[in-house]
Amino acid sequence: MKSRYKKILVGIDGTKESDKAFYEAVEMAKDHEADLFIAWINTEMERNPAHKDMSDREQLIYDRKVSKKEAEAKTLGVHTVTPIVATGDPKKYLSKWLPKEHQIDLIILGATAKKVIANLLVGSTAKYVVEYATCPVFVVK
Numbered sequence: 001m002k003s004r005y006k007k008i009l010v011g012i013d014g015t016k017e018s019d020k021a022f023y024e025a026v027e028m029a030k031d032h033e034a035d036l037f038i039a040w041i042n043t044e045m046e047r048n049p050a051h052k053d054m055s056d057r058e059q060l061i062y063d064r065k066v067s068k069k070e071a072e073a074k075t076l077g078v079h080t081v082t083p084i085v086a087t088g089d090p091k092k093y094l095s096k097w098l099p100k101e102h103q104i105d106l107i108i109l110g111a112t113a114k115k116v117i118a119n120l121l122v123g124s125t126a127k128y129v130v131e132y133a134t135c136p137v138f139v140v141k
Contacts, residue, residue: 003032004032004105005105005106006032006034006035006105007034007035007103007104007105007106008025008032008034008035008036008037008104008105008107009037009098009102009106010025010036010037010038010039010108010109011039011040011094011108011109011129012066013090014040016110017111017140017141018109018110020141021108021110021139021140022038022069024138024140025038025108026073028108028138029078030077030078033079034105035079035080035082036073036078036080037081037084037102037104038069038073038081038082038083038084039066039084039085039093039098040065040084040086041086041089041094042058042085043089043090059085062085063083066083066084066085067083070082084098091128091132094109094133095107095129095131096133099133100134105135105136106135106137106138107129107136107137108137108140109125109126109129109139109140110139110140110141111126111139
């Protein structure tokens with residue numbers, strides 16, 4: 001049987017929910033022999049507002065977090081893993097920019113209530129990605 005998914009994108013942010021999504025993405029990547037893209041998108045609110053761009057120190061911290069997940073995915077049996085760290089709007093990165101740039105077949109996200117007030121005002125990242133992504137989205141609870 002031909003595999004449906006060749007490139008899987010998982011968004012992580014350090015929450016329990018994103019860890020669940022990560023492990024689901026690892027299993028799906030193994031099952032489909034797919035490439036796995038692990039993305040940590042820093043929002044403007046999470047960064048130090050005094051700095052216009054991510055500092056070298058901030059970049060190193062997030063690079064290390066994603067590198068640990070990359071190594072873990074490889075240890076668990078995923079052959080091709082691409083780490084991605086960027087700063088900006090996770091909704092746009094995960095729903096449009098990264099899928100287009102890497103020809104993603106499936107996006108996997110955790111359902112999180114990390115910022116309840118923000119979710120009430122603008123909606124969750126997962127909700128936005130489900131609505132605007134051009135490929136299937138799998139949301140892990």
